[in-house]
Amino acid sequence: MLLTLTLAGMLLAQVQYPDSWNVGRRAAVDSTGRAHEIPVFIWVGGESPAVGGRYAVRPEIAVVVKLDDEFRRARNISLELLNARMDGTAVVLTGVERTMTGANAERTQVTRIYSRDAQGEWRLISSTMRPMSAAEREGGAPAAGEQFAGVWSGTWDGAGSGGGFELVIERDKEKKLTATVSVTGEPTYKATLASIAFDGAKMTGKYDFPEDNAAEVVLNATFEEKAANGTWSLREKASGNEVASGNWKVTRKPPAP
16 A cells, blocks of 8 residues: 555656646537537647656646637637746736638737636736738748747846847748847947747747857846846856856837838
């Protein structure tokens, strides 16, 4: 009996609950014979799941996805893409929805944030919607983080210095996100990011440090609709050791007229 309990405890200890999942749809039939769709949660980790590992969707995410499904069905809205992630105690949903207007399909990028109220009930506290451009509609599904494309301007600090910081995120001809940074103060330079990726509203990126080819700068940030806060880390390429670090914050510049 003790051995059984010990083995069960070891198995339970292996269960991990990732904070971010993509959500697909699968046709199903309920006990009354009525056809409908059910959510299917899809792994989005940066690395493949560990062999022998056990993973489960966090209960908060599962409940909110179900509530959001009911929200869309009541309004006859179809879902094309959806990512669900934890942000502290809130659940953030980002994706693409489709509504039919006559014979035309309108596609909209949406972000909805759910949080528990004082009674523990999940409530929709924020909802933003942005119609997709003609180029996006023709190009298919938007790249992750596409909604954050634009010019972001602000400041940086750390390592006893500080100055201006500008991040420009764009979509290239292959519909992939690219980015450049302009840094003022000590040091002052411009650089193109070697990589940039979004997981929901969380960004990671890095670029070669122009002052020293043996070093690189790693950026991390959390984006909102009009502002972002992040960190930077100057590291040795060979060893990965951190040499200096600090913070940066930016706000979105309005598009040029």
